[in-house]
Amino acid sequence: MIAIKNKDLLDYINPQFKNIPSIKFILTEDVNDFAKDSIIKPQQDPIKFMHYNSYLNKKDIKITTTQFSKLLNCSYDYLGCDEATLDFVRYLMIDTFLNQEILHDIKQLEFINQIEYIYTHLYYLEQARSNPEKYPLASVVMSCHNRDYYLLVSVQHVLQQTYVNWELLISDDGSSNPKTLQILQLIQNIPRSRGEFVAIQDDDDIMMPFRLEYQIDFLKRNPEYEVCASAYMPVTEIGVPKYYASNYVHSFDEAKALFMQVNFAAHSTFTVRMTDRMKKYYIYNHQTAYDYSLWLKLLFDLENEDIRFFSLPRHVTGIRVHSQRMSHNSYEYSHYQKWIPLKQIEIAEKISPDIYENASYQYYQHQQFELQKKIFACIYHQGSLQKLLTNIGQLKDFVDNFIIVYVLTPSEYQIMNEIFNNPMFSDYQSKNTLHIIKVTGTRYKGYIDSELPNIFTRLLEDKNLQDQDYILLSNTSEFINPFQLKRFYQLSQDFGIFGLRYLQSVDKEDYLYQKTKIISYHLFRNIGYKAIREYVIDEDIFKLVPQPRFEDKLYTLFINGEYLNVNTMKDAGIFIDDCQNYQPSLANKPNYKDNTFSAPSQKRKLENFYISSNDIFQSYCGINIEDKNNYVKTEL
Structure with missing residues (x-):
């Protein structure tokens, strides 16, 4: 489904794709309706109920009421199902693929890809269960506020991770949007993080399917590091990359020096190994710039703890640039812009008390034009x-x-x-x-x-x-x-x-x-x-x-x-x-x-x-x- 702003363009394009049912164009203003349709509880959807019930009766498949309810819930996203139901969905998809008389080529390819995806997902689940030391639990922590469509997509990105042993914790910051609340009702929240690793994901950002596996693998192979980030892509509201940001560093010292000048790593790219000291110190306690204030605390205020950080080269996150970003709040942005220089000054003077004696703070920030003051x-x-x-x-x-x-x-x-x-x-x-x-x-x-x-x-x-x-x-x-x-x-x-x-x-x-x-x-x-x-x-x-x-x-x-x-x-x-x-x-x-x-x-x-x-x-x-x-x- 593709959203288009211009109605005349929509009327022109739709007839061109009328023979391809897998592609549909809608007006941008209808996106919210699409999101609403996507989050209706399946038990409340009589069409899906009749369709599934007719199919199972035709195949003479007997299941309990509880199993049938779980099957309906799988229509939200089959990777959100439990293993038994997911295995059942795989069987039904294979049966449909083998017995459906007419399937378009695109539909056939879609069925094959989904069946393969389910098989791979079930395989990794079995591997994680049989070898928990190799696949430790990762807690994905996400905050949300009145961004229902973005939240829905962000949750789906978590469900599609190649690393399967994870839990998702969503903290709602006082949402009043009923569609956001509906999404949250569909998700089983765990009240407290239990994972050996914690990955940060914002509700409006895109998580690449390999992110957890990539970052956790690095932290497992490099036990001296407790925090890692990765490169990211700023993307448009509909997820089109604007450019590819590179923040790869070659050493911990280089990362530390960069953090003195700028918050060069995006919040949604961080994964943390929750050691005993990280459980003690990894706490957000600042009004704004909460991520940057935390990194500065870990790297400089707690310098004697020698908490080590690394930034990886692969792009693991898409950061959406849109008007609903929390960072666009005028008061929060104003506070962020004011507070950051103070912390940078504090750190610099701790290293060298006379660093600003002959050159101003703006000089060290490489500002192109410094206003002369009297x-x-x-x-x-x-x-x-x-x-x-x-x-x-x-x-x-x-x-x-x-x-x-x-x-x-x-x-x-x-x-x-x-x-x-x-x-x-x-x-x-x-x-x-x-x-x-x-x-x-x-x-x-x-x-x-x-x-x-x-x-x-x-x-x-x-x-x-x-x-x-x-x-x-x-x-x-x-x-x-x-x-x-x-x-x-x-x-x-x-x-x-x-x-x-x-x-x-x-x-x-x-x-x-x-x-x-x-x-x-x-x-x-x-x-x-x-x-x-x-x-x-x-x-x-x-x-x-x-x-x-x-x-x-x-x-x-x-x-x-x-x-x-x-x-x-x-x-x-x-x-x-x-x-x-x-x-x-x-x-x-x-x-x-x-x-x-x-x-x-x-x-x-x-x-x-x-x-x-x-x-x-x-x-x-x-x-x-x-x-x-x-x-x-x-x-x-």
Whole structure:
């Protein structure tokens, strides 16, 4: 049966094949009706009942009611019958072939092929029963969701395997389609996998008849491997190959290196030997990209287990490309696209902590065009000019433009000339923007809080930024480790949260200042200055996983209606809120060796940043160290 979209073409073609009853053309829209007819329970089909009953009476063949029911069920697919009924079907087909007066040549060939297929299938069943060690049980695991026609065909592919000792387990993901439910009712499900091998098969994919035999044979001959995949063919909705994908690798090391960059093996090509440790670790526990996340866990997170993987050259699966694929779900696809880079970064930095120091993540992904990004630092300041210069001085080599909102009280108006004449602003007017706010009275704080978001938003709009540019939001009491900032930039994440230690309690790890943020300009426009500054990760997220509430980690989180890659940076700097309280402890810190030649990954650590920045903090707070036991406070 062949489906055709054009009705005029259908009317033209059908008469050409009217003398060949084995070929029939139907409209594409009738495919669902064809599928529905194919899955009607045989016991409910009076035509088949009368036909079979008449044939058996004519031959004077006596069978029980139970046997007759099994025979009717075999009309679904004779390879789904039990052995006794299948042997009976073979006898009936041979009898029909020998005694039918008129059989077309095509029909004769079809009968011969089916009889031979049944004979071969029964032979292998006997071999598997008599020699179970040679034919261990394989569990074929399939998930389905509202794709009745594809499911029907996929089950038939399993039934046609040359390896016969298998069980089929189907997990229905909440199907509401009654035709899908009818198919499931026809199949005996086993509640738990018992096989020595597990083969993955999606309900919309095509399984080549030799797949199980081919892959299980490899795993039996190569006991050092516990997982194998094979090449696959992307196919159209009706199963026509689009091209032949080759993912053959020559060694385990080559496969492992490829997995660091891309999920190069299709989910429906995997067969796994279920050893004790695979029973422990072979668990899908990720929202999307569940197969890729599992392979990365087995190969890298559990690297000490030395779980070995291989990819074979033969094409064992046809992957259907169609609109109902689960991977076409917009939210799932968005999450997949966001999460994969995070895992790849995590693995790469585990191998080489400084791998992204001089080349970005996009560079290693061989992207043809990498968007150039700039960092615009939006800094709020109130106080002495020296404090402002101290803060931005540590970032000037890492930030492209500074946008500074400087609040002056009446007693500070006289320093305006000093501010505008400073080289930081007078010599770099095109690069740095200074916005002065003069305030009077004691109730200006509420005004500043309400107007600051609008001021920064307006000043950024004047800069003609690109969507991919980054906006750093901070004030001059927030000292960011510039090497943490550089790493964020190199990783090209969407949103960064800097966790800063309070200087007066720098030894306490649990209490972090989290208002310092960096975000893409596209997201800044959508979310807004105030919401970004006040954003904190919901603590409930961390109740489901055994890890701290805030750590140096990459996450994919759902924020403001979309999935974003969020980089939380624990101990990424120092927050100074009260110089008076911390001065003695700062002044009494011993002298340390120079960290100039430390590796970037070491410079990102809090203790090294704190050590190397002591002079900066002292300058900010007006401390003049004359010796390591005494300090003199100087006015700025």
